[in-house]
Amino acid sequence: MDSELLVVVLILAFAVVLIAGGLLLSRRAGGVGAAPSPTAPSPTERAPIAEAEAEAEAQLETITATEAQVVEPAVEAPAARPRLRDRLGKTRAAFAGALGGLSGRGKVDAETWEELEEALILADVGVPTATRILEDVKARAAREKADADGVLPLLKAELLDLLTPGERSLTFTTDEPNVWMFVGVNGVGKTTTIAKLARQQVTEGRTVVLAAADTFRAAAAEQLGHWAEAVGADLVRGQEGADPGSVVFDAMSAATGRGADLVLVDTAGRLHTKVNLMEELKKLRRIVDRTPGALKEVLLVVDASTGQNGLTQARQFTEAVEVTGVVLTKLDGTAKGGIVLAIQAELGIPVKVIGVGEGADDLVAFDPAEFVDALFA
Amino acid sequence: MFDALSDRFDGIFTRLRSRGKLNERDVDEVAREIRLALLEADVSVRVVKDFIARVKARAHGAEVQKSLSPAQQVIKIVHEELVTTLGGVSGKLEMSPKPPTVVMLCGLQGSGKTTATAKLARLLKGQGLGVLLVAADLQRPAAVEQLRVLGSRLDLPVWSAPDDGPKDPVAVARTSLEEAARLGKNVVIVDTAGRLHVDAELMDELRRVRDVVRPTDTLLVVDAMTGQEAVNVAAAFDEAVGLDGVVLTKIDGDARGGAALSVKEVVGKPILFVGTGEKVEDFEAFHPDRMASRILGMGDVLTLIEKAEEAFDEGAAAKAQEQLQKGQFTLEDFLDQMRQVKKMGPIGNLLRMMPGMPKELRQAEVGEGELARIEAIICSMTPTERRDPALINGSRRVRIARGSGTTTSEVNALLKQFKMVQQMMRSMAGGKRPKLKGLAGMDLSELTGGH
Numbered sequence: 001m002d003s004e005l006l007v008v009v010l011i012l013a014f015a016v017v018l019i020a021g022g023l024l025l026s027r028r029a030g031g032v033g034a035a036p037s038p039t040a041p042s043p044t045e046r047a048p049i050a051e052a053e054a055e056a057e058a059q060l061e062t063i064t065a066t067e068a069q070v071v072e073p074a075v076e077a078p079a080a081r082p083r084l085r086d087r088l089g090k091t092r093a094a095f096a097g098a099l100g101g102l103s104g105r106g107k108v109d110a111e112t113w114e115e116l117e118e119a120l121i122l123a124d125v126g127v128p129t130a131t132r133i134l135e136d137v138k139a140r141a142a143r144e145k146a147d148a149d150g151v152l153p154l155l156k157a158e159l160l161d162l163l164t165p166g167e168r169s170l171t172f173t174t175d176e177p178n179v180w181m182f183v184g185v186n187g188v189g190k191t192t193t194i195a196k197l198a199r200q201q202v203t204e205g206r207t208v209v210l211a212a213a214d215t216f217r218a219a220a221a222e223q224l225g226h227w228a229e230a231v232g233a234d235l236v237r238g239q240e241g242a243d244p245g246s247v248v249f250d251a252m253s254a255a256t257g258r259g260a261d262l263v264l265v266d267t268a269g270r271l272h273t274k275v276n277l278m279e280e281l282k283k284l285r286r287i288v289d290r291t292p293g294a295l296k297e298v299l300l301v302v303d304a305s306t307g308q309n310g311l312t313q314a315r316q317f318t319e320a321v322e323v324t325g326v327v328l329t330k331l332d333g334t335a336k337g338g339i340v341l342a343i344q345a346e347l348g349i350p351v352k353v354i355g356v357g358e359g360a361d362d363l364v365a366f367d368p369a370e371f372v373d374a375l376f377a
Numbered sequence: 378m379f380d381a382l383s384d385r386f387d388g389i390f391t392r393l394r395s396r397g398k399l400n401e402r403d404v405d406e407v408a409r410e411i412r413l414a415l416l417e418a419d420v421s422v423r424v425v426k427d428f429i430a431r432v433k434a435r436a437h438g439a440e441v442q443k444s445l446s447p448a449q450q451v452i453k454i455v456h457e458e459l460v461t462t463l464g465g466v467s468g469k470l471e472m473s474p475k476p477p478t479v480v481m482l483c484g485l486q487g488s489g490k491t492t493a494t495a496k497l498a499r500l501l502k503g504q505g506l507g508v509l510l511v512a513a514d515l516q517r518p519a520a521v522e523q524l525r526v527l528g529s530r531l532d533l534p535v536w537s538a539p540d541d542g543p544k545d546p547v548a549v550a551r552t553s554l555e556e557a558a559r560l561g562k563n564v565v566i567v568d569t570a571g572r573l574h575v576d577a578e579l580m581d582e583l584r585r586v587r588d589v590v591r592p593t594d595t596l597l598v599v600d601a602m603t604g605q606e607a608v609n610v611a612a613a614f615d616e617a618v619g620l621d622g623v624v625l626t627k628i629d630g631d632a633r634g635g636a637a638l639s640v641k642e643v644v645g646k647p648i649l650f651v652g653t654g655e656k657v658e659d660f661e662a663f664h665p666d667r668m669a670s671r672i673l674g675m676g677d678v679l680t681l682i683e684k685a686e687e688a689f690d691e692g693a694a695a696k697a698q699e700q701l702q703k704g705q706f707t708l709e710d711f712l713d714q715m716r717q718v719k720k721m722g723p724i725g726n727l728l729r730m731m732p733g734m735p736k737e738l739r740q741a742e743v744g745e746g747e748l749a750r751i752e753a754i755i756c757s758m759t760p761t762e763r764r765d766p767a768l769i770n771g772s773r774r775v776r777i778a779r780g781s782g783t784t785t786s787e788v789n790a791l792l793k794q795f796k797m798v799q800q801m802m803r804s805m806a807g808g809k810r811p812k813l814k815g816l817a818g819m820d821l822s823e824l825t826g827g828h
Contacts, residue, residue, distance in 0.1 A: 011701070011802055012694075012697055012714045012717070012718065012802075013681070013685060013718050013721065013727060013731075014731060015711070015714070015798045015801075015802055016711075016714065016715045016718040016724070016748070017718075017724060017727055017728050017731065018794070018798055019711075019751065019791070019794045019795060019798055020724055020747040020748055020751060021728065021747070022790070022794040023747060023750065023751065023787065023790050023791055023794060024747050118422055121416055121422055121605070122422055122605050123605070124419075124604035124605050124606070126416075126417070127413055127416050127417055185602065185627070185630065186487070186489065186627060186655075187486070187487025187488060187489055187600060187627075188487055189486065189487055216655070217523070218522070218523045218526035218527050218530075219519040219520075219522035219523035219525075219526055220519075220523075222518070222519035222522045222523075223517070223518045223519035223520075223522075223523075225519075226518040226519060227518065240526070271627065271629060271630040272630065272631075273629070273630050273631050273722055273723055273726055274629075274722075275719070275722060275723055275745070303487060303600075303602075304606075305485065305600075305603050305604060305606040305607075305610070306602050306603070306604055307419030307602060307603055307604025307605065307632065307635070307636065308417055308418070308419055308604065308632075308633075309419070309602040309630065309631065309632035309633075310602070310604075312631060312632075313602075316723075319744070330485075330486065330487075330573070332573065332575075333485070333573045333574065333575055333606070334574075334575060334606060334609050335604070335605075335606040338604075339604065
């Protein structure tokens, strides 16, 4: 394409962006937002389809509410659950005491706040979230006249408050199909997470179907198949390059046919910026949704070493398929996974499960207090 | 979310313009903004500190003080420093004078080693080299299978452990050299298992693999989305096996990729390649200047152009150009073009790549829903209305609003904005040689509802 045409193309792209953005802004500003015409839905509301969906959802909620007594948390902490602290002990030794210099300093000065900010940023919490958190802590410190010794406990309390809200157990209802879907960008550990969860669920006596809906990555189905065999779960797979929708459909029918308790859907890793792949993901969700109420969890798998892009990932994935929780993997390195703080603060999506090692038992329920301690370890 | 660096500077410098000169406090304020931009891009805290010190030193210098537009001058310095830090010119893969050249890829789990192995192999094969792939990742189930599939797609041999034999990556690595000699291959690419840099046992295994294959190039594969952890990883791998270069993967997302800067600073070795997509051909040499713009959030026109080239076909663009020049660009054409633009990716991403967008727009998080709305409105118009919007009177507006599930005020807003953009485009594309230049200097505030 010659350069002149290219310029035209770019002008067109600009035009589209400007008009779309302008329309959005003018609507938000309320400038054109005179009283909505009586014949059309108010501009702040979504299209009728969205409303219908919302309604359906509300119904769904009431259904689950009435059945609340049979809902039980699926992942209970095993008795001898590996402690995050133990896992981290060795690797974090080098970092321990990074904030040790705080104590005995007396007055809280600018330098103290800077060090705290740095600690949060080093943990990948991100500047905006770190600033917000520290502002609250500053206010608390001023109110309680805390000295340097008291600041860290205040910060920890603040982080704990931030992480505490939200349902953190994985939803499972007996006597009906349960589907947990795993989504995320490439290489975060979706398949491995599913393998570990499958083993735990099978051990608890549940019948599990694994749906290998990652038909894109070479040998992804083989990888899942290997695990299915190892843990004693059923595998439903398609040909490589096959429509992942058909795999999900087959898995749903297989689960119904065999009376399985739980379907774990492994989806292909995809960058949240790829429109077509995100559309494909929405389609997979719609296929599961044909069995009303079956989809219990949509779990976003996030690698602990992810930086600020993690927040964008969470935002896009939840916009596409309504993420219900985060699985934070690979926490056994030195990465602290602080981005989940930003995800919870901005989007209200809680962390449900964390991965702290290679073994099947190394996938455990998320404990906010432990996590906060580890942030500064 | 995050404003482009140039925007933030503009704010600071507008205040200063009357005074002209930069005093120490101004420079400090600028430095704070740069720091924020870099941290937001996941550049390591430690690296940011050094970097800021260098920029500060230069900003205090004469080149800025004498400059007529200190803001632009400082941005230029930051950009230059970034490019220099990222490696200046593009690096190259070292080739052994005595074949085979051995390339060993290592990195964390999930960074994209196996994919990078196949992509690099394709690149080298294209250069006429004979490549043997070595699957030394015996940890992850089906990793060998994955490389075998990729190898067969590329029509390249893959060497690994026998399926029922012992899983010893060191042995696989050792025998791979004999296999390369037997097949007469001059490049051997070794895919190793992903490992945590703190896993002493596996790092030791990596060292032993290195000792038997003695790589010409040892490359660290790093995910562009990596956060502060990047420095620890790079330092640990470098210490364990000695790195010669870096492969940055998954840059087709919207991560700013500050990890590239961190890794480069720590390892001191060039970033050689970037993975730009899921397909095996999506692999290219690294461009420090593009990465610098991206880290600073300064818009990435080059990437934008590439996306445009992919999405638009020449005929459609030529037709649009003609209509623009004749001043006959109608809502109908706009609808066509909008569908093309959609193929370039999420509109929010496009917006971030475009330089000079108004701040309100960048913060608005324009989503695909906006496009759907516009499409609905235009599709609810008759063909005559699309060609001549002046026809659209009150009752037509009500009909269009009803048909598209929007409001009359939204229909009005669209018509008003289309008119403005139409004029704008006419002035840009009207001449013999269309120019983009006008866009940057234009007052776009009217478009955004006049606030």
